[in-house]
Amino acid sequence: MPPAKIGPIAGVDLGGTNMQIGVVSLEAKGDGKMLGEAKKKTRAEEGQDAIISRIAEGIVESCAAAKLSLKDLAGVGIGAPGAVDPFQGVVLEAVNLRWANTPLANLLSKRLGGVPVFLDNDVNVALYGEWRMGAAKGENNCLGVWVGTGIGGALILDGKMWYGPLFTAGEIGHTILFPTNPPGHRSLEHNCSRTTVVDRLIRLIESNRKSILPKLAEGDLSKVKSRTVAKAYEAGDELTLEVVNDAADMLGIAISNVVTLLSLPYVVLGGGLTEAIGQPFVDRVEKSCRKFAFPERVKAVKVVESKLMDQAGVYGAAMIARDRLDR
Amino acid sequence: MPPAKIGPIAGVDLGGTNMQIGVVSLEAKGDGKMLGEAKKKTRAEEGQDAIISRIAEGIVESCAAAKLSLKDLAGVGIGAPGAVDPFQGVVLEAVNLRWANTPLANLLSKRLGGVPVFLDNDVNVALYGEWRMGAAKGENNCLGVWVGTGIGGALILDGKMWYGPLFTAGEIGHTILFPTNPPGHRSLEHNCSRTTVVDRLIRLIESNRKSILPKLAEGDLSKVKSRTVAKAYEAGDELTLEVVNDAADMLGIAISNVVTLLSLPYVVLGGGLTEAIGQPFVDRVEKSCRKFAFPERVKAVKVVESKLMDQAGVYGAAMIARDRLDR
Numbered sequence: 109m110p111p112a113k114i115g116p117i118a119g120v121d122l123g124g125t126n127m128q129i130g131v132v133s134l135e136a137k138g139d140g141k142m143l144g145e146a147k148k149k150t151r152a153e154e155g156q157d158a159i160i161s162r163i164a165e166g167i168v169e170s171c172a173a174a175k176l177s178l179k180d181l182a183g184v185g186i187g188a189p190g191a192v193d194p195f196q197g198v199v200l201e202a203v204n205l206r207w208a209n210t211p212l213a214n215l216l217s218k219r220l221g222g223v224p225v226f227l228d229n230d231v232n233v234a235l236y237g238e239w240r241m242g243a244a245k246g247e248n249n250c251l252g253v254w255v256g257t258g259i260g261g262a263l264i265l266d267g268k269m270w271y272g273p274l275f276t277a278g279e280i281g282h283t284i285l286f287p288t289n290p291p292g293h294r295s296l297e298h299n300c301s302r303t304t305v306v307d308r309l310i311r312l313i314e315s316n317r318k319s320i321l322p323k324l325a326e327g328d329l330s331k332v333k334s335r336t337v338a339k340a341y342e343a344g345d346e347l348t349l350e351v352v353n354d355a356a357d358m359l360g361i362a363i364s365n366v367v368t369l370l371s372l373p374y375v376v377l378g379g380g381l382t383e384a385i386g387q388p389f390v391d392r393v394e395k396s397c398r399k400f401a402f403p404e405r406v407k408a409v410k411v412v413e414s415k416l417m418d419q420a421g422v423y424g425a426a427m428i429a430r431d432r433l434d435r
Numbered sequence: 436m437p438p439a440k441i442g443p444i445a446g447v448d449l450g451g452t453n454m455q456i457g458v459v460s461l462e463a464k465g466d467g468k469m470l471g472e473a474k475k476k477t478r479a480e481e482g483q484d485a486i487i488s489r490i491a492e493g494i495v496e497s498c499a500a501a502k503l504s505l506k507d508l509a510g511v512g513i514g515a516p517g518a519v520d521p522f523q524g525v526v527l528e529a530v531n532l533r534w535a536n537t538p539l540a541n542l543l544s545k546r547l548g549g550v551p552v553f554l555d556n557d558v559n560v561a562l563y564g565e566w567r568m569g570a571a572k573g574e575n576n577c578l579g580v581w582v583g584t585g586i587g588g589a590l591i592l593d594g595k596m597w598y599g600p601l602f603t604a605g606e607i608g609h610t611i612l613f614p615t616n617p618p619g620h621r622s623l624e625h626n627c628s629r630t631t632v633v634d635r636l637i638r639l640i641e642s643n644r645k646s647i648l649p650k651l652a653e654g655d656l657s658k659v660k661s662r663t664v665a666k667a668y669e670a671g672d673e674l675t676l677e678v679v680n681d682a683a684d685m686l687g688i689a690i691s692n693v694v695t696l697l698s699l700p701y702v703v704l705g706g707g708l709t710e711a712i713g714q715p716f717v718d719r720v721e722k723s724c725r726k727f728a729f730p731e732r733v734k735a736v737k738v739v740e741s742k743l744m745d746q747a748g749v750y751g752a753a754m755i756a757r758d759r760l761d762r
Contacts, residue, residue, distance in 0.1 A: 191730055201730065249600045261696070265592065272698020273576045274732050282729035283692040287612060287685060294727075358614060365610040366696060369588070371599020400621075402609035403518055403528065405601050 115182035116143055116174065117429050118167045121230065121421025122159075122188045124204030125150055129166040130422040131174045131181070134430045138241040140423055144174030152205050159205065160212070164219040183224045185429030187233030187421050188212060191276045197227040200275070226429040230421060231260035231278060232269055234414075237424025238376045239264050240431070242415035247374040251366050253280055254379035255359065256334070259297040265370070285362050296362045300355040302381040306332050308351050319347040338384035356389055360396025360411075367401045367409050378414030386413065442509035443470055443501065444756050445494045448557065448748025449486075449515045451531030452477055456493040457749040458501040458508070461757045465568040467750055471501030479532050486532065487539070491546040510551045512756030514560030514748050515539060518603045524554040527602070553756040557748060558587035558605060559596055561741075564751025565703045566591050567758070569742035574701040578693050580607055581706035582686065583661070586624040592697070612689050623689045627682040629708040633659050635678050646674040665711035683716055687723025687738075694728045694736050705741035713740065 114134065121128040129146045146169040148162050167184060171177055190202030197213025199205070217225040228236070235252030238244045244252070248267040254260045259281030263270040270277050281297035289298075298304060310329045313319050321340050325331040340348035363375055375397070377390050394411035401407050416423050441461065448455040456473045473496040475489050494511060498504055517529030524540025526532070544552040555563070562579030565571045571579070575594040581587045586608030590597040597604050608624035616625075625631060637656045640646050648667050652658045667675035690702055702724070704717050721738035728734050743750050 191732065200732070263696075265597075270592070270697070273700055274698040276730055276733060277696065277698035279695050279698075279729055282695050284688050284727055285611075285614060287688045361611050361614045365692065368606050368609050369590075369604065369693060369696075370597070371601040371604035371606075373600055400611050402606055403603055405518065405527070406603060 114430055114433055116176060116180060117182055117426040118170060118184045119422040119424070119426030119429070120163055120167070120184065120186040121233070121425060122163065122186060122205075123150060123230070124152060124189055127163060127166060128418070128422055129163070129170045130419070130426070131167075131170045131176060132423060132426045134426055136430075136434065138245060138427075140241055140427070142419070143176070144170045144172070145422075146170045146173065150205070156207060156210060160215050160219055163216060167220065178220055178223060181220075181223050183226060183429040183433050184216065184220065185226045185228070185233070185425035185427070186212065186216065187228055187230035187425045189230050192227055192229045192232075193275050194226075194228045194232075194271060197225065199227070224429075224433065226432050228269075228425070228428050229262070229278070232262045232271075233424040233428060234378060234416075234420035235262035235264060235376060235424070236269060236428050237416050237420040238378070238414055240427045241423060242376075242420065243412045244374060244376045249370075249372055250374035250376060251280070251363065251370075251372055252278075252376045252378065253359070253363060255300065255377065255382050256302050256380035258303070259301050259359075259379075263370075280362060280366060283362060283365070285358060296359065300359045300362070302334050302337070302379075305337065305351055305355050305381065309337070309348065312347055312351070317347050320345045321348065334380040334384035337381070338386075341385055341388070352385065352389070353392055356392035357396040360393040361400050363393065363411070364397045364400035367397060367406050371406055373406070373409055375409060375411045376414055377411060378417070378420055382413060383417050441757055441760055443503060443507060444509055444753040445497060445511045446749040446751070446753030446756070447490055447494070447511065447513040448560070448752060449490065449513060449532075450477060450557065451479060451516055454490060454493060455745070455749055456490070456497045457746070457753070458494075458497045458503060459750060459753045461753060463757075463761065465572060465754075467568055467754070469746070470503070471497045471499070472749075473497045473500065477532070483534060483537060487542050487546055490543060494547065505547055505550060508547075508550050510553065510756040510760050511543065511547065512553050512555070512560070512752035512754070513539065513543065514555055514557035514752045516557050519554055519556045519559075520602050521553075521555045521559075521598060524552065526554070551756075551760065553759050555596075555752070555755055556589070556605070559589045559598075560751040560755060561705060561743075561747035562589035562591060562703065562751070563596060563755050564743050564747040565705070565741055567754045568750060569703075569747065570739045571701060571703045576697075576699055577701040577703060578607075578690065578697075578699055579605075579703045579705065580686070580690060582627065582704065582709050583629050583707035585630070586628050586706075590697075607689060607693060610689060610692070612685060623686065627686045627689070629661050629664070629706075632664065632678055632682050632708065636664070636675065639674055639678070644674050647672045648675065661707040661711035664708070665713075668712050668715070679712065679716070680719055683719035684723040687720040688727050690720065690738070691724040691727035691729075694724060694733050698733055700733070700736055702736060702738045703741055704738060705744070705747055709740060710744050
């Protein structure tokens with residue numbers, strides 16, 4: 109059977125701060141081409157209607173950039189933060205959007221004159237993109253971990269996205285890695301996200317540890333972002349190496365727990381911190397993961413870097429829509 | 436379609452020290468009856484042939500106790516410790532049996548004159564029993580955790596045993612809960628098994644903490660087993676409460692990590708320590724698990740006690756054989 113021909117699809121990566129939109133042409137075998145893009149602020153404080161209007165505007169703009177109109181779209185895929193029911197198209201709970209039980213797929217579809225809209229969780233969507241057309245292509249059992257402001261995760265098991273019976277699966281960032289730490293400092297996210305890494309660096313610099321970070325940030329430590337950390341890391345800054353490597357080691361242990369539990373051979377790392385530092389970070393995580401994975405035969409687990417990088421969400425959302433239209 | 440009628444099946448629970456065998460009659464809807472039983476020592480040091488012969492003898496004895504002969508058996512199910520390939524019927528690696536790449540299903544089937552033999556991991560088999568006819572009946576997504584000498588685990592996902600692509604899934608006992616502890620003290624098993632609980636109690640008693648355990652063990656602390664610990668716990672012995680409750684709390688956290696990762700609503704606890712202390716232990720684990728599970732909607736997770744208790748392995752092994760024969 110030849111791959112089904114499906115028209116262009118819009119993919120939406122909806123974050124708490126920004127949204128990223130793209131119209132893409134996709135083939136069943138997982139090739140894709142970006143036809144037109146748009147970026148917008150989310151502005152969660154303006155409420156649900158305003159956000160949905162802005163998503164619709166962004167889709168219209170991306171279509172225009174691709175010299176298409178809304179009517180040309182075969183569908184829309186959207187990745188939203190928080191707990192999502194992908195089958196009903198409902199955002200169950202998204203703290204940073206201030207939404208609960210929002211039937212986003214239906215609301216957005218109406219706003220777009222009936223174009224079919226498919227919803228999923230943002231990290232699920234990113235891993236889906238990597239699985240269908242990126243770093244995990246052909247890997248039917250894999251874990252995805254996105255390390256940025258927070259830490260998100262997703263799972264492909266037996267060739268399907270694993271949602272779990274309550275739809276919230278993948279939340280590796282909220283697993284507990286330091287049970288005896290005080291509340292608020294126990295989870296993986298609280299110890300290894302970019303936010304924590306930067307906070308820890310600033311605290312250590314303020315307690316007089318030497319580092320080139322203040323110079324790189326032009327004296328304003330509040331300007332330290334993933335890229336600044338990456339620059340200091342590449343320059344061999346001792347303090348940055350210490351803090352980032354410790355986070356990578358701990359991340360590797362949390363990932364090894366999933367590998368041990370599910371007998372998984374493959375892990376994709378994405379997110380701002382991973383992308384900024386790149387291969388040395390991924391290698392460090394892999395080394396730690398292999399050290400702790402059990403039994404012997406899962407120690408060959410591969411940890412690889414995202415290929416689609418900050419476009420994983422847009423491509424993945426479009427790809428999920430494509431595959432659901434195909435069914 | 437009426438449930439298929441399948442003849443009696445032998446279930447074997449093969450441990451590093453003992454083996455337990457039973458001939459059972461089973462129905463497709465998950466009802467079962469024990470027809471005859473046998474118990475034997477494993478004696479791993481005598482080697483593979485001797486162990487397999489002893490399993491065969493035990494099956495013959497169980498048949499005799501059930502007034503049946505080998506020819507009456509529709510099949511044999513066997514749960515073995517360690518890494519197992521259930522589809523090839525091979526024990527890949529079982530440290531406490533001293534086996535590697537042992538084609539147990541074929542070897543045992545030959546020894547039994549061709550009766551079909553189905554192999555699986557011991558904890559998988561126990562959870563399978565609970566799922567088909569015990570405490571997890573009808574729960575198509577659940578985690579099983581067996582707390583005894585060590586800590587073993589198994590997963591039913593989407594109505595099927597989850598083996599993972601490398602077949603070793605479920606090893607929650609080997610997940611890391613205390614990453615900054617010294618080597619050998621980092622995993623769940625190293626902190627919450629019956630072995631660790633008893634070791635910790637003995638160490639604290641030897642450093643002059645008060646407890647009724649020495650009296651219960653008639654002065655010989657090497658005699659402290661799960662039942663002794665349970666007696667002290669029921670009597671409200673302060674030291675025992677402290678050590679057991681701490682282990683239960685930590686176990687609850689490790690379980691919450693799986694619940695958070697897979698969005699699971701249901702957990703079965705089994706094994707010697709669980710059975711000995713019973714509901715208070717299970718309640719304590721559930722409370723800790725609910726406290727740490729994320730997000731809000733998985734905090735309703737239920738943690739329940741094994742129903743089949745120390746017969747979960749025998750019933751589960753027979754049930755797996757039954758269901759595979761049915762296919």
